[in-house]
Amino acid sequence: MNGIDRRSLIAGIAGFGGLSLAGCDRLDRSPAFKAILQSSEKLHYRAQRIVAGRDTLAREYSVADMSPRFRVNGTAMPNTPEYAAMVANNFADYRLVVDGLVARPLALSLGDLIRFPQRAQITRHDCVEGWSAIGKWQGPQLGPILRLAGLSTQANFIVFHCADSIGAAQYYESIDIVDAFHPQTILALLMNDQKLPIGHGAPARLRVERQLGYKNAKFVMRIEARRRIDDLFAGKGGYWEDHGDYAWYAGI
Numbered sequence: 001m002n003g004i005d006r007r008s009l010i011a012g013i014a015g016f017g018g019l020s021l022a023g024c025d026r027l028d029r030s031p032a033f034k035a036i037l038q039s040s041e042k043l044h045y046r047a048q049r050i051v052a053g054r055d056t057l058a059r060e061y062s063v064a065d066m067s068p069r070f071r072v073n074g075t076a077m078p079n080t081p082e083y084a085a086m087v088a089n090n091f092a093d094y095r096l097v098v099d100g101l102v103a104r105p106l107a108l109s110l111g112d113l114i115r116f117p118q119r120a121q122i123t124r125h126d127c128v129e130g131w132s133a134i135g136k137w138q139g140p141q142l143g144p145i146l147r148l149a150g151l152s153t154q155a156n157f158i159v160f161h162c163a164d165s166i167g168a169a170q171y172y173e174s175i176d177i178v179d180a181f182h183p184q185t186i187l188a189l190l191m192n193d194q195k196l197p198i199g200h201g202a203p204a205r206l207r208v209e210r211q212l213g214y215k216n217a218k219f220v221m222r223i224e225a226r227r228r229i230d231d232l233f234a235g236k237g238g239y240w241e242d243h244g245d246y247a248w249y250a251g252i
């Protein structure tokens, strides 16, 4: 695993400006956080199942393979006053909400998110529209965040609520517990060693590397653990599943 690359993360994060790493609410002083980092991977029980190769890693590439150009697709900039306000102060007020079927709902700042172990991966993004690009993504794995929140064993799905809407419909996506705890499932804060550009989903976007492009939700504002997804929005588990008839499981 080419995982922890804290130095380049900090270098990248310096670009966030105004982001305070100090403060009395430091996550790394919280006993729950320490316990999770020290625990011997006591995963949510369903994540320990090996489901027909679902734990296999997506191929990782080398720096030399990185695409010179990685296109922005779908929403390039969420069109809301709330998002504009966050951009205006470099996402200092961004709080990633983690709620739903969890024992301890969280509201994590970017400073909190960089205190989790970070993973870097160079992978190929495949869009159903017929293009691919290889890029480097870095950020905390989703699994430890869900463990810190105390994910309930009742949860079957993790839903990502995004800042943007297409037409009147808010963008969202969902994955199952196996993908949620997959080692390459991260909330990317950096892309190609820079802070995540707005067009690519600033300040945090999902990378779920065994699935197609549309599952990789950009502008993630809230992560919700749910027992079911058929009672949410149009019931198919994601914006494109609801509106474009794309498959919910977009495994590659």
Ligand SMILES: Nc1nc2c(c(=O)[nH]1)N[C@H]1C(S)=C(S)[C@@H](COP(=O)(O)O)O[C@H]1N2
Pocket: 070, 071, 072, 073, 074, 075, 126, 127, 128, 162, 163, 164, 171, 199, 200, 201, 213, 214, 215, 216, 217, 218, 219
């Ligand atoms: N919030 C949000 N996430 C999104 C989209 C979007 O429009 N809004 N488009 C999806 C699609 S179809 C693709 S291919 C990728 C594009 O990511 P990129 O802009 O970084 O290339 O984001 C996915 N995630």
Ligand SMILES: [Mo]
Pocket: 073, 126, 127, 128, 129, 213, 214
């Ligand atoms: Mo896509």
